[in-house]
Amino acid sequence: MIDLRLLRDNPDAVRASQQARGDDPALVDAVLDADARRRSSLTDFESLRAEQKALGKKVAKAAGEEKAELLAHTKQLAERVKARQADANDAEREVDELLYRLPNVVEGAPPGGEDDYLVLRHEGRIRDFAAEGFTPRDHLDLGEGLGAIDTARGAKVSGSRFYFLTGVGARLELALLNAAMDQAVAEGFTPMITPTLVKPETMRGTGFLGAHADEIYRLEKDDLYLVGTSEVALAGYHADEILDLADGPRRYAGWSACYRREAGSHGKDVRGIIRVHQFHKVEMFSYCAVEDAAAEHERLLAWEEAMLRKVELPYRVIDTAAGDLGTSAARKFDCEAWLPTQDRYLELTSTSNCTTYQARRLGVRERTETGTRPVATLNGTLGTTRWIVAILENHQQPDGSVRVPEGLRPYLGGLEVLEPVA
RNA sequence: GGAGACGUCGCAUAGUCUGGUCUAGUGCGCCACCCUGCUAAGGUGGUAACGGGGCAACCCGUUCGCGGGUUCAAAUCCCGCCGUCUCCGCCA
Numbered sequence: 001m002i003d004l005r006l007l008r009d010n011p012d013a014v015r016a017s018q019q020a021r022g023d024d025p026a027l028v029d030a031v032l033d034a035d036a037r038r039r040s041s042l043t044d045f046e047s048l049r050a051e052q053k054a055l056g057k058k059v060a061k062a063a064g065e066e067k068a069e070l071l072a073h074t075k076q077l078a079e080r081v082k083a084r085q086a087d088a089n090d091a092e093r094e095v096d097e098l099l100y101r102l103p104n105v106v107e108g109a110p111p112g113g114e115d116d117y118l119v120l121r122h123e124g125r126i127r128d129f130a131a132e133g134f135t136p137r138d139h140l141d142l143g144e145g146l147g148a149i150d151t152a153r154g155a156k157v158s159g160s161r162f163y164f165l166t167g168v169g170a171r172l173e174l175a176l177l178n179a180a181m182d183q184a185v186a187e188g189f190t191p192m193i194t195p196t197l198v199k200p201e202t203m204r205g206t207g208f209l210g211a212h213a214d215e216i217y218r219l220e221k222d223d224l225y226l227v228g229t230s231e232v233a234l235a236g237y238h239a240d241e242i243l244d245l246a247d248g249p250r251r252y253a254g255w256s257a258c259y260r261r262e263a264g265s266h267g268k269d270v271r272g273i274i275r276v277h278q279f280h281k282v283e284m285f286s287y288c289a290v291e292d293a294a295a296e297h298e299r300l301l302a303w304e305e306a307m308l309r310k311v312e313l314p315y316r317v318i319d320t321a322a323g324d325l326g327t328s329a330a331r332k333f334d335c336e337a338w339l340p341t342q343d344r345y346l347e348l349t350s351t352s353n354c355t356t357y358q359a360r361r362l363g364v365r366e367r368t369e370t371g372t373r374p375v376a377t378l379n380g381t382l383g384t385t386r387w388i389v390a391i392l393e394n395h396q397q398p399d400g401s402v403r404v405p406e407g408l409r410p411y412l413g414g415l416e417v418l419e420p421v422a
Numbered sequence: 423g424g425a426g427a428c429g430u431c432g433c434a435u436a437g438u439c440u441g442g443u444c445u446a447g448u449g450c451g452c453c454a455c456c457c458u459g460c461u462a463a464g465g466u467g468g469u470a471a472c473g474g475g476g477c478a479a480c481c482c483g484u485u486c487g488c489g490g491g492u493u494c495a496a497a498u499c500c501c502g503c504c505g506u507c508u509c510c511g512c513c514a
Contacts (some may be wrong), residue, residue: 042474046483053483056495060442092473215449242432242471365471372471 001099001358007031013105021103031098038091045084052081058166063192073195073257081238101210104357107294107330109322116321117334123305124314126338127394134398138341139389140272143169145400147421149273152201156243160270161262161277165385168418173280173385175411177255180282180307180383184253187303189284192254194233202236205362207328207354214263230254231379234285239362242372249288249296253382256281272389279385286378287364290356293376297353301333304349310407313337313390316345328354337390348387351380 007014011032015025022174055074110118143149148169151226165173185191203209203225206215208285217226229231234254243250258281269275286301286332288296301317308315320332329352336345356374365372395403402418409415 039474042483046474049484050482052494056442058493071494076494078494363472 002102002105002357004031004035004095004099006105008035014102017105017322018102020106020109021325022113022323023103027102029100031095034091034095034098038088038095041087045081045088048077048081048084052077058404059159072227079295092420097157100204102362103207103210103325103327104330104355106322106325107353107355109325110319111323113323114320114321117324118319118321120125120317120319120333122314123308123317123322124312124338126314127340127346129340131156132398136340136393138272139274140391142392142396142400143272143388145420146392146402146418148388148418151272151370158277161275163273163276167421168415169388170411172408172418173387174388175408176311176383176391177280178411179310179408181253181255183303183307183310184251184282184284184382187251189251189253192230192234192237192252194227194230194237194254194256196230196233196257196259197222198227198232198236199224200365202239202362203232204226205239205356206235207233207326207361208232210327212294212327215261217261226259227256228260229258229281229379230256230283231285234283235358235362235364235377235407236381238364240375241363242365242367243287243375245287245289245366245375249286249292251287252285254281254283254285256283258384274386274389276385281384282382284351284380284382286357287375288378289366290373290376293353293355293378296376296378296398297331297333297351300351300378301335304335304351308335308337308348311387311391312406312407313348313387313394313406315348326352326353328357330355330357337387337391340393346386346390348384348390349381351378353378367382399404 002014007028011028014028018025018028028144052074055070055077059067059070059074110116112196137145140149140151146169147167148165150164150166151162154164158162181191197219200209200223203216208228216228218224219226225232231254233256234252237252238250257278259278260276262275262277265275272280280316284300286296286300305315305317315335315337318334318336320329320334325332332350332352334347334351335349336350354377358377359374364375364377366375391408392402395405397403397417400420404412404415404418
């Protein structure tokens with residue numbers, strides 16, 4: 001949720017943001033209208049209520065005829081108070097409803113839709129398989145050859161877009177995620193293993209129940225949601241708390257399973273484990289002062305890139321366009337690894353600066369000299385199951401074996417090459 | 423799943439039976455000042471969040487786990503829910 005005061009003081013900035021996202025700027029005026037109604041009905045209610053309280057005190061002290069008279073008056077006042085209170089509550093609900101539909105104000109992202117991203121830079125060397133004299137196999141071929149990935153049985157047990165990681169595949173994922181956790185801990189993050197089922201208010205607070213609600217699994221019987229990332233639980237971790245950020249950002253590294261319905265992506269990335277309903281992820285999450293947020297965003301990006309270097313993948317960094325930002329994000333950088341068998345880049349990391357959007361909804365504040373104010377929240381990927389796709393494809397050798405990047409070897413007992421099983 | 427106890431301002435607690443004087447008291451912690459030639463101790467004052475109004479000092483409202491209800495009036499009475507603890511049952 002954005003700052004109502006910003007909306008009042010500078011509605012044009014919010015309208016411009018809506019435009020950049022390709023959303024309706026008229027929503028801004030709807031909120032402003034509702035807010036004006038809310039404030040006037042609130043004033044009505046509060047002055048009546050003050051009157052009622054003052055009379056109540058007189059009633060307490062009065063006796064006999066005087067008391068009877070006061071009671072008669074105060075009785076009908078109570079009716080009016082109740083009515084005005086209902087009006088004020090309705091008006092408040094209306095503002096909330098509209099305000100919740102308003103996405104975060106864009107900060108520096110290029111305008112436009114999904115394809116209007118800006119490529120910031122390319123890193124790493126893309127292999128020339130033609131020059132090496134062989135055609136690269138895709139990750140599923142390789143994974144099956146290594147006895148690492150079993151999608152057929154995944155589908156048998158759970159349906160399409162499910163899989164088993166087997167043998168060296170399971171070890172590879174653990175290695176990757178442990179490497180990510182270790183890096184985070186070395187940088188001062190608090191490691192966390194988080195709940196993957198959360199209450200509606202937590203899910204709503206992180207901004208995932210808006211336009212992209214279809215992506216989320218819901219357990220109707222228990223009124224709980226399965227998270228698509230540990231960001232949700234980590235954002236909720238400090239909900240309704242007042243933090244002391246005087247010593248700098250609070251950084252958490254969340255390890256969790258992630259669940260996504262992948263509604264509306266039928267026929268897209270159906271082969272292998274690129275787009276799946278369940279995977280694991282290590283996620284960085286940071287609570288920091290608003291002034292630090294942009295710099296913290298750069299730091300999260302740098303840590304993501306450090307991990308990509310560790311697994312020796314060629315990638316590019318993109319500045320996501322406004323229309324492709326999540327509801328909560330003001331700006332987002334993705335790192336996309338090169339996928340040799342598809343001649344395209346595949347998103348491996350994503351880091352968002354949500355400024356105060358989530359914190360405002362969740363009630364995460366910090367104490368300052370003048371009072372309290374919402375903090376900024378940021379998140380970024382340090383490793384996911386999907387990374388295995390890029391690792392297998394980019395480090396494959398002509399015989400179907402896969403070279404283990406040096407950064408992962410300590411986590412695989414020194415293993416240097418994954419060999420095909422007979 | 424069953425029974426009971428509890429949920430109050432950062433922490434601890436009073437207040438709930440018997441509704442109004444609760445503008446929620448007290449202790450600890452914290453902040454400021456004072457006193458004490460150091461230390462320890464002592465004194466005085468201040469110390470929740472959120473919203474509305476105002477240039478401001480300040481004023482008003484909301485919040486005693488959450489949501490309803492009764493009442494002129496609810497921390498206090500009633501109902502539902504959530505959470506914590508204890509015991510019992512069941513089960514990895």
